[in-house]
Amino acid sequence: MGGLAYKGLAEQAELAAAGKVSAKELVEASLARIDEVDGRVGAFRVVRYEAARAEAAEADRRLAAGERLPLLGVPVAVKDDTDVRGETTPFAVRGDHAPAARDAEQVRRLREAGAIIVGKTRTCEIGLWPFSESPGYGAARNPWKLGFTPGGSSGGSSAAVAAGMVPAAVGSDGAGSIRIPAAWTNLVGIKPQRGRVSGYPHTDPFNGLTVWGPLARTVEDAALLLDVLTGSHPQDVHRLDPPRTPFAEAARRDPGRLRVAVSFKTALGVPGRIDPEIRRAVERMARLLTDLGHKVFPADPDYGPVALGLVPRGTSGVADWLDSIPGARPEARTEVEARIGRTVGRRLLPLARRMDPYLRRRAGSVFRYADVVLTPTTAQHPSKVGAFDGAGYQRTQSGVAALCPLAWPWNVLGWPGMSVPAGFGRDGLPIGAQLLGHDGEEAGLISLAAQLQEAERWQDRFPAL
Numbered sequence: 001m002g003g004l005a006y007k008g009l010a011e012q013a014e015l016a017a018a019g020k021v022s023a024k025e026l027v028e029a030s031l032a033r034i035d036e037v038d039g040r041v042g043a044f045r046v047v048r049y050e051a052a053r054a055e056a057a058e059a060d061r062r063l064a065a066g067e068r069l070p071l072l073g074v075p076v077a078v079k080d081d082t083d084v085r086g087e088t089t090p091f092a093v094r095g096d097h098a099p100a101a102r103d104a105e106q107v108r109r110l111r112e113a114g115a116i117i118v119g120k121t122r123t124c125e126i127g128l129w130p131f132s133e134s135p136g137y138g139a140a141r142n143p144w145k146l147g148f149t150p151g152g153s154s155g156g157s158s159a160a161v162a163a164g165m166v167p168a169a170v171g172s173d174g175a176g177s178i179r180i181p182a183a184w185t186n187l188v189g190i191k192p193q194r195g196r197v198s199g200y201p202h203t204d205p206f207n208g209l210t211v212w213g214p215l216a217r218t219v220e221d222a223a224l225l226l227d228v229l230t231g232s233h234p235q236d237v238h239r240l241d242p243p244r245t246p247f248a249e250a251a252r253r254d255p256g257r258l259r260v261a262v263s264f265k266t267a268l269g270v271p272g273r274i275d276p277e278i279r280r281a282v283e284r285m286a287r288l289l290t291d292l293g294h295k296v297f298p299a300d301p302d303y304g305p306v307a308l309g310l311v312p313r314g315t316s317g318v319a320d321w322l323d324s325i326p327g328a329r330p331e332a333r334t335e336v337e338a339r340i341g342r343t344v345g346r347r348l349l350p351l352a353r354r355m356d357p358y359l360r361r362r363a364g365s366v367f368r369y370a371d372v373v374l375t376p377t378t379a380q381h382p383s384k385v386g387a388f389d390g391a392g393y394q395r396t397q398s399g400v401a402a403l404c405p406l407a408w409p410w411n412v413l414g415w416p417g418m419s420v421p422a423g424f425g426r427d428g429l430p431i432g433a434q435l436l437g438h439d440g441e442e443a444g445l446i447s448l449a450a451q452l453q454e455a456e457r458w459q460d461r462f463p464a465l
Contacts (some may be wrong), residue, residue: 023073176407183432
């Protein structure tokens with residue numbers, strides 16, 4: 001694929017720093033691609049045409065003056081759960097929204113690195129589902145097959161990257177919401193360790209479930225964006241020391257010989273049927289890891305009653321967010337989730353927090369004999385756009401639980417995970433494999449993913465559009 005729009009994040013930054021392309025050219029290429037394809041894809045809720053062009057002009061002045069920053073002049077997108085000064089943050093819920101007075105910490109760090117925010121991407125109401133559709137703000141579609149969802153709830157961000165509208169984007173992940181869209185759009189998506197990336201002004205987003213992270217076509221670009229996003233705010237509940245070495249360096253490092261546990265197990269009480277095509281794709285990735293010299297064997301994490309750590313956090317988090325929106329007019333199923341959070345979730349939240357050490361000991365026992373756990377990212381292929389239109393709470397919950405039962409336990413545990421492309425199904429839709437690590441082990445996952453990328457070359461495939 002030619003043109004600036006399909007050059008990666010690191011490559012665009014290098015071209016701008018070398019004076020081979022201007023920030024104006026990068027931003028205009030991004031905006032032109034949005035104009036060309038987003039009428040069909042629907043990735044963006046809002047595009048910042050005037051602001052992005054003004055910021056590009058300022059970036060060119062800084063570049064001409066000799067200033068160099070990791071992403072100076074490079075266009076990126078952020079999910080519509082993230083405050084951008086001067087823009088509203090509806091998180092797909094209709095209401096009386098006022099423009100944000102200041103940037104979220106992730107956006108502040110992007111600007112500090114020189115990035116230009118070209119727009120905010122579509123999601124579902126309060127990030128509840130693995131699709132990115134809402135009655136108030138429209139639907140994002142999968143660039144690989146427009147009748148299907150790109151996933152959720154960061155599906156707008158993944159669709160924007162997969163369709164070449166931006167080289168990388170930021171998503172958030174509270175139950176797989178970065179990894180699921182990555183899997184279904186042939187991208188790399190990283191859910192960092194809890195506390196790695198600040199969610200401020202949300203100091204404990206969804207009671208510790210939600211973290212922000214990158215979506216990109218390559219491991220190198222995802223690692224670079226994670227380096228830019230990494231850092232804590234003084235008011236964050238969960239804070240980490242800076243990593244010893246940049247994640248971009250980990251993407252260039254040999255992972256060594258690792259012990260990889262392959263698991264198709266879902267947590268207790270969760271649907272466990274894996275689509276045969278997806279199982280075969282993950283088994284193929286396991287064989288590839290063996291060929292690359294790793295010790296690969298079947299073994300399952302001991303999840304225990306991990307759902308008891310999810311439901312109080314998630315439902316009370318939805319209630320908190322919905323209650324913060326003036327004049328909120330949510331879908332009925334969103335209101336049901338919030339009602340559960342107000343009546344039950346908030347009461348059980350202290351118990352859920354007390355269970356954390358126990359759940360981590362049980363699940364973490366797999367790391368006594370494994371370095372990484374390999375699983376499918378999703379159990380099923382993407383649903384069709386509109387598949388859950390008008391569905392009630394129970395039908396939606398049971399449907400999405402069957403689609404995506406494998407990602408959310410790592411949100412409860414707070415540990416890092418990432419999705420990498422694992423091939424395509426017969427219908428032409430991408431499949432993802434999930435790499436799961438222990439406490440603070442993003443660098444190891446990134447090194448292993450980079451080795452897989454070198455063998456697979458998934459970044460060389462693009463949707464036809």
